Amino acid sequence: MSRKQTTQQDVAPVANDAAGPKFLKAERVQEELVAKVDARLKAERVQARLKEMPGWRLLKGGRGIDRVKELGSSEGAADYAGFVLRQAARDQQVTRVELQGSRVLLAVLATGRSGGRSGLTTKQLDFAAALG
Numbered sequence: 001m002s003r004k005q006t007t008q009q010d011v012a013p014v015a016n017d018a019a020g021p022k023f024l025k026a027e028r029v030q031e032e033l034v035a036k037v038d039a040r041l042k043a044e045r046v047q048a049r050l051k052e053m054p055g056w057r058l059l060k061g062g063r064g065i066d067r068v069k070e071l072g073s074s075e076g077a078a079d080y081a082g083f084v085l086r087q088a089a090r091d092q093q094v095t096r097v098e099l100q101g102s103r104v105l106l107a108v109l110a111t112g113r114s115g116g117r118s119g120l121t122t123k124q125l126d127f128a129a130a131l132g
Helices: 026-037 043-051 074-091 122-131
Strands: 011-017 020-025 064-070 095-100 103-109
Touching: 043 122, 064 122, 074 095, 074 103, 074 122, 103 122
Parallel strands: none
Antiparallel strands: 011 020, 064 103, 095 103
């Protein structure tokens, strides 16, 4: 059985109490941070957030949220669609954007992990809320 050697660089201090400092492996710290940021919200929390986001609605099966945004012209709609796609790329959000004249159909989609359940996260809802 092989045992991995842990060096001082592999660990991060957690607290300094009477018994001395405690250390966590860096991988464990990363896993905990990702789990907190990427936690899927329960349906009740998603519904509560959607009440604060006029125009947005939940897609069938909780696969994401969508809305239609009406702009003054088709050029304005195209510009807005480009803006949304750039923001989605920067924020690593899975989105769908469709143009229909001066209308833009937006969807922010939940991402499922292989074999895991999909669902919306706070980050996804915050992204959609920022789009208006």
